[in-house]
Amino acid sequence: MDYEIFQLGDVALQHGATLRNAFLAYKTYGKLNADKSNVIVYPTWYSGQHPDNEWLIGEGMALDPSKYFIIVPNMLGNGLSSSPSNTPAPYDRARFPNITLYDNVMLQHRLVTEQFGISEIQLVVGWSMGAQQTNQWGSLFPDMVKRIAPFCGSAKTAPHNFVFLEGVKAALTSDAAWNNGWYDTPPNKGLRAVGRVYAGWGLSQPFYMQELWRTMGYSSLEDFLVAFWEGFFLPKDANNLLAMLWTWQNGDISDNPVFKGDFKKALGAIKSKAVVMPGAMDLYFPVADNEEEVRHMPNAVCRPIPGVWGHFAGGGANPVDTKFIDDNLKALLAS
Structure with missing residues (x-):
């Protein structure tokens, strides 16, 4: 520790x-x-x-x-x-x-x-x-x-920021495994979906046009979406993400x-x-x-x-x- x-x-x-x-x-x-x-x-x-x-x-x-x-x-x-x-x-x-x-x-x-x-x-x-x-x-x-x-x-x-986070929340909670927060195994489909939603927001249009994900060591756009974005959220706890999301939406x-x-x-x-x-x-x-x-x-x-x-x-x-x-x-x- x-x-x-x-x-x-x-x-x-x-x-x-x-x-x-x-x-x-x-x-x-x-x-x-x-x-x-x-x-x-x-x-x-x-x-x-x-x-x-x-x-x-x-x-x-x-x-x-x-x-x-x-x-x-x-x-x-x-x-x-x-x-x-x-x-x-x-x-x-x-x-x-x-x-x-x-x-x-x-x-x-x-x-x-x-x-x-x-x-x-x-x-x-x-x-x-x-x-x-x-x-x-x-x-x-x-x-x-x-x-x-x-x-x-x-x-x-801002209201637009709130709406973006509604997309993140919907992606996560639409996984049946989420079970209203009482899951015994992680809702991995939902966590992967959060990564896909986030990918379009975290970086700009020119970033993708210029394929700058290559500078981060990714070999294709799909490689970046799976290895970086899905990989980013998969280890995280869904309820933790939702708790922090509430804090952010109400910031x-x-x-x-x-x-x-x-x-x-x-x-x-x-x-x-x-x-x-x-x-x-x-x-x-x-x-x-x-x-x-x-x-x-x-x-x-x-x-x-x-x-x-x-x-x-x-x-x-x-x-x-x-x-x-x-x-x-x-x-x-x-x-």
Whole structure:
């Protein structure tokens, strides 16, 4: 086990359920300095776990463990933190309660403050759903968080994004083996179908036209669809995917007791210096959405990641995109 567990006790969630003996799985990179002033928080993304974040961490990079203490908290529902797959009855599997962005970030705040006694965070950064959590951190804890860098994400899930996720959900739950969440063997047909649905959304039209999957080591389009996309989702737990999907569909940094649905107020609360990096050709977190959000953030710029990798510009698969993100993080941390 290459990660730690932070026990949360009984947690009363935003939507009314109490998650008993809840816990967050997390991993740290680097050492916390004496005055606890070198902290970076880097949340995980939809279906991702802490090892999936490591492409952006390394010597000589912005997220350099020789300089910073980097905390990667695993999102609730991702299979390592409290999730449908590891929660005992009666809140197991299909009965796992709905988790919000607010729930995730409030519990991560407990990890940072209670476990480490940290009162200042230099940077919160994240991709996709990690970007949503990054925005939530910035809005809820503006005096604690000095900088944020959400990339290929949003502060509120757009209706079109919601519809895309309905397709993912339908593909998974139409497999008879899913059995309303009470499966004994994984709904593999549904998981494979999710991969096929996702393939058309995660990457742009020019990516496929230029056959850039060849640069990832795939010999044909079908090879890419089976080996990469079906292979990506097959190992994942269906109930976990659906739990995180609910969190994503209902993602809204203002939907909580602090902002009571006032989205512009939530954006205006983000005092942190912010560099927002949408993927130029992201099909479900479009640049225009981030430009609109940045207009209401006091200290933010929008810097689209150029190129044709779409949402996966932020996934660590393309070295050119990774350098763009890393360069912007270096400049942000130096400011």
